[in-house]
Amino acid sequence: MKSPFHSIRWRVQAWHGLILLGAVIAFCFTAYRLAWNNQLQAIDHGLWVSEAKLGAALMRNIPPAPGAGAKEDDNPPFSPAHLVERLRRGAGTLPPEVASTFEGMAPGYAYFSLRDASDSIYLQSANAPEGLVLLPMPAGPYADEWHTIGHRREVLRSSSPGLRSLVGRDISPELDAMHRFGWSLGASGLAVWLLGLLGGWWIAGRAIQPIAVISRTAAHIADGHLQERISTTGADSELDQLSRVLNHTFDRLQDGMEQQKQFIADASHELRTPVTVLLSETHRILKHDRERTPEEYREVIQTCRDSAHRMRQLIEPLLLLTRQETQGATAPRRPCDFSGILRDTLEQLGPLAAEREIQLHADLQPAACLGDPAALAILATNLLANAIQHNRDGGSVFVRCERHGQSTTLTVRDDGPGIGPADLPHIFERFYRADKARASADGHAGLGLAIARTIVENHGGTITAQSTPGEGAVFTVTLPADGVRPNP
Amino acid sequence: MRLLVIEDDSALRQSLAATLREENYAVDTAADGEEGAYKARYGGYDAILLDLMLPRLDGWQVLARLRPECRTPVLMLTARDAVTDRVKGLNEGADDYLTKPFDIDELLARIRALIRRAAGRTHPVLAIGEVSVDTALRRVMRDGVEIALTAREYALLEYLAVHRSEIVTRTMLYEHLFDEDDSTLSNLLDVHVSNLRKKLGRDLIVTRRGHGYCIE
Numbered sequence: 001m002k003s004p005f006h007s008i009r010w011r012v013q014a015w016h017g018l019i020l021l022g023a024v025i026a027f028c029f030t031a032y033r034l035a036w037n038n039q040l041q042a043i044d045h046g047l048w049v050s051e052a053k054l055g056a057a058l059m060r061n062i063p064p065a066p067g068a069g070a071k072e073d074d075n076p077p078f079s080p081a082h083l084v085e086r087l088r089r090g091a092g093t094l095p096p097e098v099a100s101t102f103e104g105m106a107p108g109y110a111y112f113s114l115r116d117a118s119d120s121i122y123l124q125s126a127n128a129p130e131g132l133v134l135l136p137m138p139a140g141p142y143a144d145e146w147h148t149i150g151h152r153r154e155v156l157r158s159s160s161p162g163l164r165s166l167v168g169r170d171i172s173p174e175l176d177a178m179h180r181f182g183w184s185l186g187a188s189g190l191a192v193w194l195l196g197l198l199g200g201w202w203i204a205g206r207a208i209q210p211i212a213v214i215s216r217t218a219a220h221i222a223d224g225h226l227q228e229r230i231s232t233t234g235a236d237s238e239l240d241q242l243s244r245v246l247n248h249t250f251d252r253l254q255d256g257m258e259q260q261k262q263f264i265a266d267a268s269h270e271l272r273t274p275v276t277v278l279l280s281e282t283h284r285i286l287k288h289d290r291e292r293t294p295e296e297y298r299e300v301i302q303t304c305r306d307s308a309h310r311m312r313q314l315i316e317p318l319l320l321l322t323r324q325e326t327q328g329a330t331a332p333r334r335p336c337d338f339s340g341i342l343r344d345t346l347e348q349l350g351p352l353a354a355e356r357e358i359q360l361h362a363d364l365q366p367a368a369c370l371g372d373p374a375a376l377a378i379l380a381t382n383l384l385a386n387a388i389q390h391n392r393d394g395g396s397v398f399v400r401c402e403r404h405g406q407s408t409t410l411t412v413r414d415d416g417p418g419i420g421p422a423d424l425p426h427i428f429e430r431f432y433r434a435d436k437a438r439a440s441a442d443g444h445a446g447l448g449l450a451i452a453r454t455i456v457e458n459h460g461g462t463i464t465a466q467s468t469p470g471e472g473a474v475f476t477v478t479l480p481a482d483g484v485r486p487n488p
Numbered sequence: 489m490r491l492l493v494i495e496d497d498s499a500l501r502q503s504l505a506a507t508l509r510e511e512n513y514a515v516d517t518a519a520d521g522e523e524g525a526y527k528a529r530y531g532g533y534d535a536i537l538l539d540l541m542l543p544r545l546d547g548w549q550v551l552a553r554l555r556p557e558c559r560t561p562v563l564m565l566t567a568r569d570a571v572t573d574r575v576k577g578l579n580e581g582a583d584d585y586l587t588k589p590f591d592i593d594e595l596l597a598r599i600r601a602l603i604r605r606a607a608g609r610t611h612p613v614l615a616i617g618e619v620s621v622d623t624a625l626r627r628v629m630r631d632g633v634e635i636a637l638t639a640r641e642y643a644l645l646e647y648l649a650v651h652r653s654e655i656v657t658r659t660m661l662y663e664h665l666f667d668e669d670d671s672t673l674s675n676l677l678d679v680h681v682s683n684l685r686k687k688l689g690r691d692l693i694v695t696r697r698g699h700g701y702c703i704e
Contacts, residue, residue, distance in 0.1 A: 276588040
C-alpha cells in the first residue's frame with residue numbers, strides 16, 4: 001500500500017480515468033465534426049444561392065447577341081455557352097443590388113471571378129483576393145469543385161464553352177463560432193471527465209471497502225482473537241464467498257489450536273500428580289531436623305522413583321504420538337509383511353499374557369504391504385496390549401490378519417468385559433480412559449489407542465471398534481496396499 | 489486438629505498423609521469419592537482436602553453431598569487450573585483451592601488459615617493471658633519465654649485455644665486429635681492436660697467435671 005500504484009483502488013481509478021478520457025475525447029471530436037459539417041452545409045447552400053443570383057443577374061444584364069432576337073427576356077435560362085457569348089461581346093456589369101453583395105472586406109464578404117480558358121478575366125469582383133486559382137478546363141463538358149482555403153470557402157466550376165467561374169466567401173465568422181464551440185465542448189468534456197473520475201473513485205472505494213473490513217478483521221484474528229469471524233451479508237457476492245472461505249479457514253485453525261491447547265492441558269494434567277508427589281515427598285524428608293532412619297529415606301526415594309517412572313511412562317507415548325502426528329505421514333514407506341510384524345509382537349507380549357493366563361490365538365496369513373515397519377509394530381503392540389490389559393484373567397485374545405484384494409485387514413478380538421456404549425465413541429481420543437479414575441498408576445496414560453489411530457490414518461487406513469458389553473471388544477484395522485495417506 | 493484427605497492416587501495420598509502427620513495433624517484418608525463423602529459427614533474433621541478427579545464420586549459430587557449441612561472447611565486440590573474450574577469450586581462450597589503441583593508450605597499455611605477462620609479467629613497468634621500460641625510457627629510463649637511442648641501437648645493446647653471459651657468434651661478431643669488408626673488409651677489425655685498445666689500454669693485449663701475442658 002506504500003506506492004499508490006500498488007493499491008487496487010488507485011489502479012482501478014487510473015484505468016477508469018484513461019478509458020473515460022478516451023470516450024470523452026471521441027465524443028467531443030464527433031460532436032465537433034458534426035457541427036462543422038452542418039455549418040459547412042449552410043455555407044455551401046449560401047454560396048450556391050449567391051452563385052445562382054450572380055448567374056441570373058449576368059444573364060439578364062448582358063445585352064443579347066445581335067441577331068439573336070430583339071426581344072428582351074427578363075429571365076433568360078442560364079447557359080454557359082450563352083453567357084460566354086455575351087461576356088465575350090462586352091464587359092458585362094452587374095445590377096447594383098447584386099454587385100453590393102460582392103463588396104467590401106467585412107467578415108463574411110463574398111467575391112467572384114469569371115475567366116476564360118486562358119485565365120483572362122471576363123468579370124471579377126473588386127474584393128476578390130490575389131492569386132485565385134480556378135479549375136482547369138474540364139475533360140468532359142463540365143466540372144466543379146468545392147473547397148476551403150484558409151478562411152475562405154469557394155465553389156469552382158468550369159465548362160467546355162470556355163467559362164470558368166469561382167464564387168467564394170470569407171467564413172471567418174463561422175470559423176470563430178466553431179472555435180468558441182470547440183472550447184466550450186472541450187470544457188464540458190473536461191468537466192464530465194472530472195465528474196466521472198470522482199464517481200469512479202467513490203465506486204472503487206465502495207467496492208473495496210469490504211476488503212478493508214475483511215483485512216482488518218483478519219488482522220485482528222491473527223492477533224489472537226481466534227473466536228472472531230468476518231461478517232457475511234448472506235448475498236452470494238465474490239467478496240462474500242471470499243469471507244466464507246476465510247471464515248472456514250479460521251474455523252479450522254481455531255479447531256487445530258483448541259485441540260493443541262486441550263492436548264497440552266491434558267498432558268500437563270497427567271504430569272501434575274507425579275510432580276506433586278515428588279515435591280511433597282522430598283519436602284517432607286528434607287524439612288525437619290528430625291532424625292530419619294535409613295528405612296525412611298529408602299521409602300521416600302522409592303516413592304520418588306515410582307513417580308519418575310510414571311512420568312516416563314507418560315512422556316514416552318506423548319513423544320511417540322507427537323512424532324507420529326508430525327512426521328508419521330511422511331516417514332519412508334518400505335515393503336513389509338504385516339503378519340511377520342504381528343508374529344514378533346505376539347512373541348513379545350507372550351509373557352504379559354501368560355502372567356494373567358490369557359490365551360493368544362493367531363490366524364496370520366502373509367500380507368505384504370507398503371508401510372513404516374516401526375510404526376506398524378507400535379500399532380500392533382498397542383492393539384494387542386490393549387486387548388490383554390482390558391481382558392479378564394484367563395480370557396482369550398484372537399488375532400487375525402488377511403489380505404483382501406488391495407488391502408490388508410487386521411482383527412483383534414478379546415472376550416473381556418468389553419466397552420460401554422457411552423465410552424465407545426471416545427476410546428480413540430487422547431487421554432480418554434473408560435474407567436474415569438486415574439489409571440496412570442498402572443502405567444496407562446490413555447494414549448495407546450490414539451497413537452494406533454494416528455498410525456493407521458498416516459497409512460491411509462481405517463480403524464474401528466465394536467463391542468458388546470460383557471462379550472468383549474473387536475478392533476478392525478484396514479490398511480491400503482500403498483500405505484500412504486491420501487492428500488485431502 | 490483432624491484432617492481428611494480424599495485422593496485417589498495412592499502415592500500422593502500416602503505422601504500427603506505422612507506430611508500432615510509430621511505436622512501433628514490427625515489424618516484420615518479416603519481413596520474414592522463415596523468413602524470420602526461418608527467419612528466427611530460423620531468424622532468430625534477440622535478440614536478436608538478434596539481432590540477433584542475421583543472414582544465413583546468426583547470432587548463436585550462430594551461437595552454437593554456435604555453442603556450445606558456439613559460446615560467443615562474444604563480445600564480443593566486439583567490438576568485442573570482453568571479459572572472456570574476454580575470459580576466453580578469456590579461457588580459450589582469449597583473454601584479454598586490449590587492447583588497441583590503445589591508447594592507443601594503453602595498447603596500447610598492454607599490449612600492453618602482455613603481451620604482458624606472456621607473457628608472465627610483471624611490472627612495466627614492466640615493470646616490467653618500471659619500465654620501466647622503461635623499457630624503458624626507452632627510455638628508457645630509464656631511471659632516472652634518459649635515453652636517446649638511435645639507434639640501432642642501442642643495439638644491439645646491449640647485445639648483448646650482455638651475453641652476458647654467453649655467447653656471441649658473428651659470425645660471432641662479424641663475425635664480431633666487422634667486419627668482412626670490411633671489406639672491411644674483415654675487416660676493419656678489426662679496426662680497431657682496435667683503436663684500442660686505444669687508447664688503453663690495451673691489455671692490455664694479448667695476442668696468441668698462431667699463435661700470436659702475449657703480455656704476461659
